[in-house]
Amino acid sequence: MKKNTLSSTALLCSLLLFLFPQAHGQSSDENYSKSIMAGISNKGQNKNQPYITAGDRTYIIGTQDGNFPDMGGHVKGEMGGLWLHPIKLLDGFWIKLKDINTENESWLSEASEFVNYPYGNKIKYSPVLNGLETERFQFCPDGQQGMIIQYTIKNTSNQKRTLDLGFFAKTDISPVWFSKEIGIIDHKDKVVWEPGNGFFIGSDDSAHAWTVVWGASIPSTGQLIGTDEIPQKTIGNGVAATSDYRLLIDKNSSITVSFIIAGSAKDKNEAINAYKGLAKNHAKLLEEKKKHYASIIERARIKIPDQSLQEVYNWVKVNTAWLIRDVPGIGRGLGAGFMEYPWWFGCDNTYSLQAVMATGDFDLAKQTLRLLKNESMKKNGNGRIAHEISTNGAVANPGNTQETAQFIMCVEKLFEWTGDMDFIKEMYPVMKMGINWLLKDMDQNKNLFPEGYGIMEVHGLNAELIDVAVYTQQALKATARIAGILNDLQVQNQYLQLSARLAEKINQDFWDESESSYCDFYGNTEQAVSATEGAIRQLGFRKVDSTLNERDKQLLTYYEQLKNKFSAMPATNRGWITNKNWVINTPMETGIAPAEKAIKLLDKIRKEHLGAYGPYLSAVEKRHMMTIATGVQAVAEYMYGRTNESMWYVNKIVQTFNRVLPGSISEMMPDYGCFTQAWTSYGVVLPLVRHVFGIQPDASNKSIIVEPHLPSGWEDISIENLFVGNNIISFTRTKTSRGIEYILTSKEQDWKIILKLKDSDGAKYYLNGMQISLDSSGIKMAGKNNKLLIVHKS
Structure with missing residues (x-):
């Protein structure tokens, strides 16, 4: 069973603060992971291109405009949506907002910006309904069988707003690719509302125990199963359902509504328990995920x-x-x-x-x-x-x-x-x-x-x-x-x-x-001829209306000539x-x-x-x-x-x-x-x-060779928190006013680190302040901290 804990290497990463304080102290180093964790925006581009919200148990794929069109080829049109392998749970979800006072309504149908973070995504929508700004943040917690979606709606007007939020979801509880071949068949889904729990339960009728559960952090004011109102037609055996929520937002204020989706390939109770766990702990799970990805970057x-x-x-x-x-x-x-x-x-x-x-x-x-x-x-x-x-x-x-x-x-x-x-x-x-x-x-x-x-x-x-x-x-x-x-x-x-x-x-x-x-390849003449015939057949797959484009015609001619050349050759074994x-x-x-x-x-x-x-x-x-x-x-x-x-x-x-x-x-x-x-x-x-960086590990012998090769124009480089066996090393090369300085640190005392460098004519070498000679076997370093200074002729 997957436990909600980090791996042993990740746990060891958490100790790096104590092992290498210079890498985590109050310096410019503290911003190293922040730039990555701050995410990257699509700047309003690639709206129809896909994204991933990843977790090790679940993930969801949609497009950067916030929608969920039919995508993919392995399971035709079904590779997007929410997956809990080996099954798919949902095709997707959609939001519609309605202003109660004006009765105006609007789908959140096209995002203006998509921001990708290591741990999740943010989807920003242009203002709708006269001054409502909306952002959607979503993440899939690691070790959990579900995901969290949070909509933050900001009222930028000078009056209180009363809204209806409709959350539309479509199930598609179905098996992964290559399931039909082993006798696993998809069936029509069934969806019911659980009023006592305030969530929907979807299942793959009676054929499987596959289950999806979804609901919100606030009570629903109404539900509808079987709606055909979703803005995109989707394929499969799924069922669409809607739940409505009443929102009261003060002027110049905002409100956040969280939606929880969970599932199980095993049984309904496991899905319900996963849902309740996510509903209770999603804030903590988000912080854990952020810390985990920061440790990966570090x-x-x-x-x-x-x-x-x-x-x-x-x-x-x-x-x-x-x-x-x-x-x-x-x-x-x-x-x-x-x-x-x-x-x-x-x-x-x-x-x-x-x-x-x-x-x-x-x-x-x-x-x-x-x-x-x-x-x-x-x-x-x-x-x-x-x-x-x-x-x-x-x-x-x-x-x-x-x-x-x-x-x-x-x-x-x-x-x-x-x-x-x-x-x-x-x-x-x-x-x-x-x-x-x-x-x-x-x-x-x-x-x-x-x-x-x-x-x-x-x-x-x-x-x-x-x-x-x-x-x-x-x-x-x-x-x-x-x-x-x-x-x-x-x-x-x-x-x-x-x-x-x-x-x-x-x-x-x-x-x-x-x-x-x-x-x-190496083979006989017959195999060489077969290889050209295979290439010709492959080109045939590119035919459109029984025609080939000019490039394919040229290639076809090339392979046909090559085939004729090989066919005329005597039988022989050779490279081709x-x-x-x-x-x-x-x-x-x-x-x-x-x-x-x-x-x-x-x-x-x-x-x-x-x-x-x-x-x-x-x-x-x-x-x-x-x-x-x-x-x-x-x-x-x-x-x-x-x-x-x-x-x-x-x-x-x-x-x-x-x-x-x-x-x-x-x-x-x-x-x-x-x-x-x-x-x-x-x-x-x-x-x-x-x-x-030239890292050549030999962990079984507690030995590491470091033999750097710098590209032209590079001077200052470093690699820190590098795991080798049970050890963690760091290596820095810096050009200073005194010369070239190399610093190697090792968490473990009893490891041997060898720094290999090309000798520089007339240079002097000082290891930990003592002058040494350079030989072809490299400079052997022992202990936890070593500094080599190379002083060249002025």
């Missing part, structure tokens, strides 16, 4: 010269928290994106969780990996990690090949940050099963290149793909390390040898010297370039590409494969860009020490901030797809924490 907080990037870094941490799904009976884990993908994905999380680790939420990383393991084992039972798991527990795709390898990599990376022996003992058997599945079940020709679809899922590209091979090599290396730690030396030696062989084969068999590029998919950068992302190959391809991608915001998903099609592709490219650049090039890609992501939803970045660049996407954090957090 954890692993950075200061850098680029204020736009710093703001995006903070908001992607917030966005990640929005996407947490906690579903009783299944678990708690990080979802992929709103609105279409709020459930759990193997591939997405192996990127997203690396950013989660680097910003210190180890509990969430463990919970998500455990959920993926458990649900995948239920479905597959052989170490294969599922691609897509709905919140009803149904697995829509048992897993693309690379996802198993990525999962294994991710477990080992979490161990770097936590040193958690119990967790790797739990995961190690599944890691070995996954390796077995990759190299036996999925490598039929035993050439170390597993077969099957990879990240791109391109028609006809069910072959030995570059991303699958690279991530399998990394999975072997990761499992070998864990095997060594657990003293399974035979497995360790076997996997180390296989890992080395596979890295060599990738760099030999996948590399096309004539193209200065890694290939899309067909789509020029962005995943050709994975050998550089993981650092297994030799430098001479890596630099050639990195430069080629920059010159030939880019759109306005990063690499095209396919450099042949040149259509779409995604934050994950741009983020991986940023990581690939820093793996070869190219800091400025890495940050150039990071700032391409930054340029798409606020395009759709204030405070967020869309999945597809610059402004479509999911309006909030978890894996965007990979391309923002990792280049900063792992490269610019």
Whole structure:
């Protein structure tokens, strides 16, 4: 059962005030989180674009004009509204105001401004009914099965006003996507008014125990069930109902009315209890939520010269928290994106969780990996990690090949940050099963290149793909390390040898010297022809009235010519370039590409494969860009020490901030797809924490290497409240009149921190006031506080 408490890492965050008083004292630092917590306005723009009011149990999606149109595709038209996974509760709600004296009435139908906060939203309406100003604030408390909506109505006139407020709601108590496939069917809703309690109860007739309850903080003066008066037509089996409320507002005064909506996928009593708890405690729950999000911003907080990037870094941490799904009976884990993908994905999380680790939420990383393991084992039972798991527990795709390898990599990376022996003992058997599945079940020709679809899922590209091979090599290396730690030396030696062989084969068999590029896949001529046919079929899906646009015609010609070229070639096994998919950068992302190959391809991608915001998903099609592709490219650049090039890609992501939803970045660049996407954090957090600040954790050995790489023009940087294992460290670099000053602090006394710097000719180094020499192994620091001063020749 989910308790209404913060995770252990969040609780530890609350101790930071005492551990690092300089970060929380009366200084400019105290305003660090305030700027984010103050929210971001849409400035009256994007009114028809969606927003999210997020909680880990419930969330609601509407449009920034305050309405709830039919939205989304997975459950057609139903992805908006109020959700309590694995069910939906409401399509939405609407307000109508009526002046009793004049009998004039007005719907609050179009907001003039939307303000997005980490913890909720405010929707402002232009004055209605001669001088009534209205604001709507809403939030979904974490750990609670419902939400709060508060309308504040201000009377700006010089006379007392008597109003009727009508609160219209429409139920749509229905199951999550991929429910029909496992026999869960939606039925017509039923709504009744409970006069003794002053609220409505909606249920999915007698077929399920699904329930929604809603009411207000003041008594209702009238109710109507079955109204068709709501301003937007909605689909589904829901029922509309209205409750009226009499408001008396003095001149130049205001009144606030709170509405509470709660629900249950279990039974009516649970829904009623959730409602009563929210009605009683919503003010306290709001304060708790604000404190929780402030702690997220304070954890692993950075200061850098680029204020736009710093703001995006903070908001992607917030966005990640929005996407947490906690579903009783299944678990708690990080979802992929709103609105279409709020459930759990193997591939997405192996990127997203690396950013989660680097910003210190180890509990969430463990919970998500455990959920993926458990649900995948239920479905597959052989170490294969599922691609897509709905919140009803149904697995829509048992897993693309690379996802198993990525999962294994991710477990080992979490161990770097936590040193958690119990967790790797739990995961190690599944890691070995996954390796077995990759190299036996999925490598039929035993050439170390597993077969099957990879990240791109391109028609006809069910072959030995570059991303699958690279991530399998990394999975072997990761499992070998864990095997060594657990003293399974035979497995360790076997996997180390296989890992080395596979890295060599990738760099030999996948590399096309004539193209200065890694290939899309390795296979025979027949598979190459099939890949071109798959691309042709995919283009066929874009036909409109049996015609193709000019760009599609060009692509069709390209693939047909490529097919003819391949068909005329003798049968052979080799690497093939067909789509020029962005995943050709994975050998550089993981650092297994030799430098001479890596630099050639990195430069080629920059010159030939880019759109306005990063690499095209396919450099042949040149259509779409995604934050994950741009983020991986940023990581690939820093793996070869190219800091400025890495940050150039990071700032391409930054340029798409606020395009759709204030405070967020869309999945597809610059402004479509999911309006909030978890894996965007990979391309923002990792280049900063792992490269610019140079944090290399080894928690099991109580050791951290700090090897900073500053972009051109950067001088003063800091990262504070960074969690590594049971420790919290802070690192600051400042240019002063005396020289360059580095300060490292550690909560724990017995950790070893090594600062690696490039030697500067003629510089003198003073550690805690004592002159020292710099060597290639770095400057070893012990204790809780260390200061290094570098004095250059004048």
